Amino acid sequence: MASSNGRAGPQTTMAPRVPDSPATPSAVVTVRGLCKTYRAEGGWRRRNAAPAPRPANEDIDLRVSAGEIFGLLGPNGAGKTTLVRQLTGLLRPDAGSISLLGHDVVRHPELASRLLAYLGQEAGALDELTVALATETTARLRGLSAPAARATRDAVLAELGLEPLAGRPLKRLSGGQRRLACVAAALAGDRPLLVLDEPTAGMDPVARRAVWTAIDRRRAEHGTTVLLVTHNVLEAETVLDRVAVLDAGRVIACDTPSGLKSLVDAHVRLDLVWRAEPPLAVPEIDRLRGQAVVTGRRWTLRLPQERARAVVATVTGGEAFAALDDFTLATPSLEDVYLALGGRGEGLTRQ
Amino acid sequence: MTEAAQDMIETVPEMTESERGVAEAARDAEPVALAPAALAPAARLLPALAAVYRAQLSRARVARVPLLFVATFQSVGIMVLMRGVVDGGAGDEARAVVAGSAVLVVAFVALNLLAQYFGQLRAGGLDHYATLPVPAPAVVLGTAAAYASFTVPGVAATAVIGALLYQLPLGGLWLVLAVVPLAGAALAGLGAALGLLAPRPELATLAGQLGMSAALLLGVLPAGRLPEPLRWTRELLPSSYGVDALAEMFEPVPDVGLVAAHLGVCGAVGVASLALATWAYRRATRA
Numbered sequence: 001m002a003s004s005n006g007r008a009g010p011q012t013t014m015a016p017r018v019p020d021s022p023a024t025p026s027a028v029v030t031v032r033g034l035c036k037t038y039r040a041e042g043g044w045r046r047r048n049a050a051p052a053p054r055p056a057n058e059d060i061d062l063r064v065s066a067g068e069i070f071g072l073l074g075p076n077g078a079g080k081t082t083l084v085r086q087l088t089g090l091l092r093p094d095a096g097s098i099s100l101l102g103h104d105v106v107r108h109p110e111l112a113s114r115l116l117a118y119l120g121q122e123a124g125a126l127d128e129l130t131v132a133l134a135t136e137t138t139a140r141l142r143g144l145s146a147p148a149a150r151a152t153r154d155a156v157l158a159e160l161g162l163e164p165l166a167g168r169p170l171k172r173l174s175g176g177q178r179r180l181a182c183v184a185a186a187l188a189g190d191r192p193l194l195v196l197d198e199p200t201a202g203m204d205p206v207a208r209r210a211v212w213t214a215i216d217r218r219r220a221e222h223g224t225t226v227l228l229v230t231h232n233v234l235e236a237e238t239v240l241d242r243v244a245v246l247d248a249g250r251v252i253a254c255d256t257p258s259g260l261k262s263l264v265d266a267h268v269r270l271d272l273v274w275r276a277e278p279p280l281a282v283p284e285i286d287r288l289r290g291q292a293v294v295t296g297r298r299w300t301l302r303l304p305q306e307r308a309r310a311v312v313a314t315v316t317g318g319e320a321f322a323a324l325d326d327f328t329l330a331t332p333s334l335e336d337v338y339l340a341l342g343g344r345g346e347g348l349t350r351q
Numbered sequence: 352m353t354e355a356a357q358d359m360i361e362t363v364p365e366m367t368e369s370e371r372g373v374a375e376a377a378r379d380a381e382p383v384a385l386a387p388a389a390l391a392p393a394a395r396l397l398p399a400l401a402a403v404y405r406a407q408l409s410r411a412r413v414a415r416v417p418l419l420f421v422a423t424f425q426s427v428g429i430m431v432l433m434r435g436v437v438d439g440g441a442g443d444e445a446r447a448v449v450a451g452s453a454v455l456v457v458a459f460v461a462l463n464l465l466a467q468y469f470g471q472l473r474a475g476g477l478d479h480y481a482t483l484p485v486p487a488p489a490v491v492l493g494t495a496a497a498y499a500s501f502t503v504p505g506v507a508a509t510a511v512i513g514a515l516l517y518q519l520p521l522g523g524l525w526l527v528l529a530v531v532p533l534a535g536a537a538l539a540g541l542g543a544a545l546g547l548l549a550p551r552p553e554l555a556t557l558a559g560q561l562g563m564s565a566a567l568l569l570g571v572l573p574a575g576r577l578p579e580p581l582r583w584t585r586e587l588l589p590s591s592y593g594v595d596a597l598a599e600m601f602e603p604v605p606d607v608g609l610v611a612a613h614l615g616v617c618g619a620v621g622v623a624s625l626a627l628a629t630w631a632y633r634r635a636t637r638a
Binding site: 085088089090092101102103109110111112113114115116117118120122123124125126127128129130133134136137138140141142143145146149185189190191192 | 386387388390391392393394395398399402403405406409410471472474475476477478479480481482483484485489636637
């Protein structure tokens with residue numbers, strides 16, 4: 001079914017594809033012209049006095065194909081969570097259309113829960129339940145019968161390595177373990193679309209791997225589509241098929257991670273960490289100061305390759321080397337893409 | 352429906368009846384539309400209610416046992432204090448104090464704690480339920496029922512201790528089993544609605560505590576001793592009818608009709624307040 005403005009492409013999984021475009025993969029999520037501005041909080045007096053609030057989402061277009069792992073990357077406040085809350089039917093857009101697997105969820109937000117599983121950032125509803133009961137209850141509320149919910153619970157806990165923690169209440173677990181238990185609840189009960197808001201936040205590498213293995217298996221076996229919110233660039237580069245980069249409520253780029261990185265591949269990133277004060281007596285270092293993003297003793301520079309080579313030669317000899325604690329030279333990351341595209345905020349992480 | 356659309360439906364043999372229905376409905380609405388994917392079934396009311404009830408009861412066991420003790424000790428403490436000014440035996444006042452203290456346990460848990468719980472849930476946690484295909488009444492009723500049934504031991508203990516303390520007959524105590532669900536429904540519905548309608552969690556907590564204070568003041572003090580305006584306020588508080596029903600059962604020969612009438616009012620208010628809470632839940636989850 002097309003979105004309400006009639007511009008959406010073919011998007012179906014149940015019926016045959018449209019005869020005139022057989023090569024188009026079916027779209028699971030189609031978003032057109034989505035806009036959302038939060039109303040000012042408080043009474044009418046304060047609202048009248050306050051300046052007009054900035055839109056949280058502004059004219060967003062997205063198309064996620066079946067079986068894709070699609071990422072929304074951007075720093076805090078870029079509008080990622082606002083976007084997924086509209087996709088999941090939790091928030092009504094001011095304008096625009098959202099189609100999930102052919103269903104108009106702007107007009108029928110209640111259908112979203114029957115099409116997708118959502119992992120939000122808050123775990124308030126599950127906090128005092130044991131891991132096993134949180135997973136089983138969620139499966140039950142996703143419409144599974146009691147035996148099916150128990151079977152799903154056992155399978156998901158085993159898959160994520162949560163069996164030793166099954167009897168512990170979520171709030172007595174560490175942050176990463178609690179997040180993993182929430183992932184278990186989100187994965188309980190099959191859904192063709194998973195919307196995961198920073199699923200691996202705070203997790204150790206073992207737990208992260210378990211999560212990605214579980215998601216990959218669903219994709220391979222059921223063609224599950226994943227929409228992932230993240231501000232972790234490393235994760236974005238390794239797991240995503242395509243990524244939309246958000247800044248201040250707008251999509252500023254949308255491509256594969258390598259496609260995006262090719263936009264800035266003439267540059268490399270050079271990190272210099274000084275022992276104490278930077279050796280500004282060296283003229284080359286002094287000139288670099290204006291270009292560096294300074295974080296404590298660390299200078300981060302984005303330079304053309306030739307220039308970077310020259311800087312490395314300078315800092316690995318003489319007075320500059322004596323002041324140098326560490327340096328790293330890296331090919332561009334999505335963070336560099338983000339900055340090169342004019343991203344304003346900071347707060348992307350690289351762990 | 353266009354012929355092409357009809358053909359599309361008929362050339363998909365694996366479509367089930369319900370999927371076909373969804374596809375046909377979509378085509379009827381928009382002639383250019385393609386077949387939407389099949390929807391997963393929504394959770395049905397009773398199984399979902401049972402699942403919420405079970406989860407909430409386990410949650411209450413983990414997190415709320417100390418609070419139940421507090422609620423029970425509070426009620427027992429009030430009875431001990433009141434024993435200093437109220438004579439034991441067959442008087443109206445003794446019956447009112449014991450029945451009021453017993454129902455106060457329900458007010459503490461169902462009104463105060465539930466308002467707090469829903470207030471906090473609304474601040475971050477309702478998304479979980481709102482993104483599951485669960486009927487709104489299942490969440491509200493399941494949670495309210497769990498909180499109410501959690502009070503049974505506290506109410507029973509308070510009533511037994513009170514009856515012994517004030518030398519009242521124990522024969523009518525079985526009525527606790529009717530008073531708890533009915534007064535529980537009325538108070539829990541009110542508590543849930545307060546929690547879900549309060550603009551901030553702190554206000555939900557405050558409203559719940561005020562409601563409980565009202566139940567304490569108006570329920571425990573014998574109605575005959577209250578000034579006229581407070582007596583009218585007492586009539587407006589749903590828990591008062593539970594108190595009156597229980598107090599009647601401490602009579603040597605209870606008036607069954609009166610007990611039934613009190614419980615009937617309690618039940619009717621319960622239905623209304625749970626309906627209000629369900630409406631408040633729908634409102635909170637569809638911001």
